[in-house]
Amino acid sequence: MNLNKEIWLTPLIQETLESLYNKTIPQDAISLQKTRKEFAGDSTLVCFGLSKYSGKKPPETAQEIGEALVKADSRISGFNVVNGFLNIELNYSYWVNYLQGYTPDAKLPEKARRRVMIEYSSPNTNKPLHLGHIRNNLLGFSVAEILSECGHFVSKVNLINDRGIHICKSMIAWQKKGNGETPSSSGMKGDHLVGKYYVEFDKMLSAETNELRAKIDSNDWQGIDNESQEGIKKLLAEIEKAEDSQKQKDLNSTLKQQINNQTPLMKEAREMLMLWERGDTDTIELWKTMNSWVYEGFNLTYKRLGVDFDKFYYESDTYILGKDIVQEGLAKGVLYKKDDGSVWIDLSDEGLDQKLLLRSDGTSVYMTQDIGTAVLRNKELNCSTYAYVVGNEQDYHFNVLKKTLQKMGYSFADGIYHISYGMVDLPSGRMKSREGTVVDADDLIDEVIEEAGNRALELGKTEDMSEDDQNQLFRKLGLGALKYYILKVDPKKRMVFNPEESIDLQGNTGPFIQYTYARIQSLLNKAKALSQIEISLDEMPEESSARYMIRMLEAYSETIQTAAEGYSPAMIANYMYELAKDYNSYYHDYPVLKEENLTLAAFRLEIARKTGETLAKCGKLLGMEMPERM
RNA sequence: GGCUCCGUAGUUCAACUGGAUAGAAUGGCAGAUUCCGGUUCUGUUGGUUGGGGGUUCGAAUCCCUCCGGAGUCACCA
Numbered sequence: 001m002n003l004n005k006e007i008w009l010t011p012l013i014q015e016t017l018e019s020l021y022n023k024t025i026p027q028d029a030i031s032l033q034k035t036r037k038e039f040a041g042d043s044t045l046v047c048f049g050l051s052k053y054s055g056k057k058p059p060e061t062a063q064e065i066g067e068a069l070v071k072a073d074s075r076i077s078g079f080n081v082v083n084g085f086l087n088i089e090l091n092y093s094y095w096v097n098y099l100q101g102y103t104p105d106a107k108l109p110e111k112a113r114r115r116v117m118i119e120y121s122s123p124n125t126n127k128p129l130h131l132g133h134i135r136n137n138l139l140g141f142s143v144a145e146i147l148s149e150c151g152h153f154v155s156k157v158n159l160i161n162d163r164g165i166h167i168c169k170s171m172i173a174w175q176k177k178g179n180g181e182t183p184s185s186s187g188m189k190g191d192h193l194v195g196k197y198y199v200e201f202d203k204m205l206s207a208e209t210n211e212l213r214a215k216i217d218s219n220d221w222q223g224i225d226n227e228s229q230e231g232i233k234k235l236l237a238e239i240e241k242a243e244d245s246q247k248q249k250d251l252n253s254t255l256k257q258q259i260n261n262q263t264p265l266m267k268e269a270r271e272m273l274m275l276w277e278r279g280d281t282d283t284i285e286l287w288k289t290m291n292s293w294v295y296e297g298f299n300l301t302y303k304r305l306g307v308d309f310d311k312f313y314y315e316s317d318t319y320i321l322g323k324d325i326v327q328e329g330l331a332k333g334v335l336y337k338k339d340d341g342s343v344w345i346d347l348s349d350e351g352l353d354q355k356l357l358l359r360s361d362g363t364s365v366y367m368t369q370d371i372g373t374a375v376l377r378n379k380e381l382n383c384s385t386y387a388y389v390v391g392n393e394q395d396y397h398f399n400v401l402k403k404t405l406q407k408m409g410y411s412f413a414d415g416i417y418h419i420s421y422g423m424v425d426l427p428s429g430r431m432k433s434r435e436g437t438v439v440d441a442d443d444l445i446d447e448v449i450e451e452a453g454n455r456a457l458e459l460g461k462t463e464d465m466s467e468d469d470q471n472q473l474f475r476k477l478g479l480g481a482l483k484y485y486i487l488k489v490d491p492k493k494r495m496v497f498n499p500e501e502s503i504d505l506q507g508n509t510g511p512f513i514q515y516t517y518a519r520i521q522s523l524l525n526k527a528k529a530l531s532q533i534e535i536s537l538d539e540m541p542e543e544s545s546a547r548y549m550i551r552m553l554e555a556y557s558e559t560i561q562t563a564a565e566g567y568s569p570a571m572i573a574n575y576m577y578e579l580a581k582d583y584n585s586y587y588h589d590y591p592v593l594k595e596e597n598l599t600l601a602a603f604r605l606e607i608a609r610k611t612g613e614t615l616a617k618c619g620k621l622l623g624m625e626m627p628e629r630m
Numbered sequence: 631g632g633c634u635c636c637g638u639a640g641u642u643c644a645a646c647u648g649g650a651u652a653g654a655a656u657g658g659c660a661g662a663u664u665c666c667g668g669u670u671c672u673g674u675u676g677g678u679u680g681g682g683g684g685u686u687c688g689a690a691u692c693c694c695u696c697c698g699g700a701g702u703c704a705c706c707a
Contacts, residue, residue, distance in 0.1 A: 033646065046649060048687055058687075084687075085650065124707080164707065315707095342705060351633080359705040366707050395634065396702055422636090423700085430700095459669070489643065492635085494700075496642065505669045507655045508643075515669050523666050555646090562646070574644065577654085584670060593666040608666095630669080 009043060009088075016068045021053045029053075034555065040080055041087025042551060048084040058084030092542045095550045096603070100535065102553055102610055104617040106560035107151040115153045117381050118144045118419075120389035121307070124161045125294040126170045126198045128191040129301055129441035131424050131431065131497060132391070135486055138623060139421055140389040141307040142487055142569040145621045150564045155381050158309040159373065162291055163316040168272040170194050171286055172265065173201035183293050189300065189442065190293030201265070208263040209256070216259070224262050232258055304445050306479065306623050313373060321372025323364055326357050329408045345404050355400050370401050378412045385415045387567065392420040392492070419567050422494035424486075439497070449478035451503045452511070456630065476625045477511055478503065484510030487622050488573035508577055510624060513615060516580040517626040519587070520612035523605070527592055530602045539599035549586055549607050552579050556614055560621070569622055576618035583611045 010030055017025045029049060035041040047062040054061040059081055066079035066086050078089040120140020123129060129137075144154045174181070174197040183190040215222070221229050235255045260266060275283040302308065326343055329335040335345050335357060343358035357368055364372075377386065388398060398418035405413035423430065431438045453474035456462055462470055485502040489495040505511040555575065563571040592608065595601035616626045 031649085033649080036650070039650080044650090048649080051687085083650065161707070166707080340705090353633090353703075356705055361705080363705085365705070369707090391701095392635070393701055394707095397707090399634090420635095455669080461667080461669095493643090494636075498642075501642070501656080504656085509655085509669090511669060512655095515667085519667055519670085526666060559646085566647090570644090571646085574654095581654085585672090587666080588662095588671045591666060595666095629667090 012073055013045060016072050020068050023053050025053060035087050039082060039087050040089060042090045043088045045086040045088065047086055062086035092547065093537050095547050096537055099550045099606060099610060104556045104614040106149050106557040113151040114385060115383040116147050116385040116387065117155045117157055117377060117383045118387050119157045119159055121158045123298065124166060125291050126166045127195040128297060131439040131444060134441050135421060135424050136389055137305055137307045138483055138486055139491055142622050143567050146560060146564050149560055149621055155311060156309045157311050157313060159313045161315050163319060165269055165273050168269045169201040170198040171290060172268055172272060173197040189297045191297030194290055194294050205263060205265050208265050209260050212259050212263055228262055301441055315369060318373045319364055319369045321376055322368035325371055325375055326368060334407050347400060347403055350403050352400060371405060374405060385417060387417045387419050389419045392422055395420055421491040424495055424497050427496060427498050448482045448503050449475050452478035452481060455505060473627055473630060476627050477514060480510035480514050480624045483622055483624050484573060487569040490570045491568060513576055513580045514627055514630060516584055517612055517615045518628060518630045520608050521628050523592060523608055527605050530605045533598050533602040535603050536599055540597060540603060545586055545590060546607060549582065552582055553610055553614055572618050572621055576615055580615060
């Protein structure tokens with residue numbers, strides 16, 4: 001049963017208005033919102049826009065409507081008018097009944113439920129996960145939970161980037177320097193081991209690049225083919241001529257890139273990629289082995305983070321898929337071919353550029369692959385929404401992907417949505433792998449758990465717990481702190497990750513909410529007998545704080561639904577913090593066990609119970625576990 | 631340079647998508663416990679919402695302009 005008051009109040013207002021003014025009033029003319037804390041009332045009708053129907057000034061209009069509403073429905077006990085705002089007050093009995101029927105539930109009506117795919121995580125298999133991936137994973141998982149809570153049918157999907165030149169790099173470095181090292185021989189987590197060789201490759205590469213640069217500077221062009229020679233010479237000349245330093249910088253980095261490409265190591269990497277694409281047995285064997293190490297590592301990290309997937313896609317399976325579709329697009333005349341054979345789409349009428357979809361040698365690029373997987377998934381999953389959790393540096397890419405598919409006539413493309421999130425910065429600035437400031441996901445998880453443990457042990461409240469229970473608790477607290485810290489920020493916004501603040505326990509933090517929950521559980525345990533007492537309005541006084549708490553609980557379903565529409569776990573984090581804070585204040589002022597009026601005590605206990613349930617539910621939606629004690 | 635996004639207390643974030651006197655946390659300061667768990671609660675301090683103009687009953691939010699920052703403009707992914 002949905003008791004949400006907007007369900008009956010909005011239509012009631014509409015009817016009242018229509019009979020009052022004898023005009024048709026569209027529903028969206030009725031702007032109803034929660035009454036702000038500082039005013040009396042439960043719901044507020046904004047009356048400025050209604051003047052045109054009443055022909056009177058907003059305050060007079062509000063007054064009139066208020067009077068009519070009180071007459072129209074007994075649930076409405078009163079009202080007050082401030083400027084053009086009509087604050088509607090509901091009966092206390094309405095709220096007491098509401099509390100008794102309340103359970104945190106945000107299910108939409110059947111007809112509003114949809115099939116939704118959430119793609120998230122999508123890692124490369126050449127490096128372990130880092131802080132940026134953590135934001136991605138937490139967001140993706142949480143959004144999926146939120147949509148499920150609203151009744152949607154969600155597929156969580158991970159598209160793994162397991163092929164390409166970057167993967168070959170770690171393979172080559174391992175061949176050269178690995179001496180057969182494996183995760184078990186080294187005791188290293190598989191993804192970290194592979195990552196180590198990726199870094200190793202980079203080191204070897206920059207040594208070769210420097211060497212080659214020195215040779216070029218002394219006019220020694222051995223090992224560089226004529227065409228590349230010319231290119232490099234031209235660049236050198238341009239750098240000579242360039243006047244502003246920005247341009248010089250740009251040219252220099254292009255030059256470095258070109259020299260990079262001429263090193264023996266890069267040549268080897270490219271050769272390996274070709275071997276891989278041809279299906280060379282040894283290459284494939286090595287690739288499979290090293291990838292399997294990485295997957296073992298990733299799975300462990302996912303498990304510790306508490307995220308999971310319904311389906312995995314691998315780029316090695318999907319990277320060719322888009323080619324046929326591009327051919328179809330050519331046939332339809334949506335795409336065009338240049339003289340060199342490359343295929344493009346012109347999106348300039350959409351405010352975008354031309355975009356390459358197929359190289360002149362016929363091989364596919366990132367976009368080709370994404371087009372292919374999109375079509376494949378639509379066949380397999382048949383969703384109405386395809387949401388991709390990917391960083392905002394790819395805003396342009398997803399814009400192009402969606403428009404391209406639309407132009408090709410795929411109607412499912414309308415459902416493509418990019419959940420674009422901002423970078424995670426450190427207090428010192430951006431994470432840079434070159435400077436070694438990248439925060440590793442596994443290290444971070446270890447740290448927050450350890451730190452949570454340290455702080456809990458200092459307080460000494462967990463001494464009687466078994467070591468196993470303690471470890472479970474520290475894990476819940478550490479991860480709760482981390483998840484809340486990251487998810488409370490609006491996904492779209494860039495955020496600063498301060499390692500020390502992320503494990504804080506006071507203020508707007510995960511553990512603050514967990515503490516509130518644990519304390520409620522303790523209260524429920526001690527007050528079991530009260531649950532038998534029937535709550536009756538006749539036996540207890542009206543309390544505005546209680547009314548306020550129930551209104552906070554009532555906001556649950558609307559909050560979750562708005563969060564789902566906006567793909568924003570942050571809204572839920574803000575809500576549950578507000579709820580916990582208000583409850584703590586209520587708890588402080590209105591005792592249960594000491595209250596002599598047992599009906600009132602039972603009523604307060606009921607508020608505690610429902611608040612606890614709601615906090616736990618919100619926590620679940622963020623992937624946060626609530627401890628029974630801490 | 632073109633396009634996109636961002637700029638809110640010292641700091642980290644809010645502001646129900648155009649609503650009421652811009653709120654929390656943190657930091658600083660001052661308090662509360664015969665306690666149902668003090669990881670709590672109550673005060674206090676702190677703002678020209680980057681600057682300027684416009685739209686209207688009303689703007690942090692929408693439009694224009696300038697300033698500052700980021701991202702992106704690959705036959706990379």
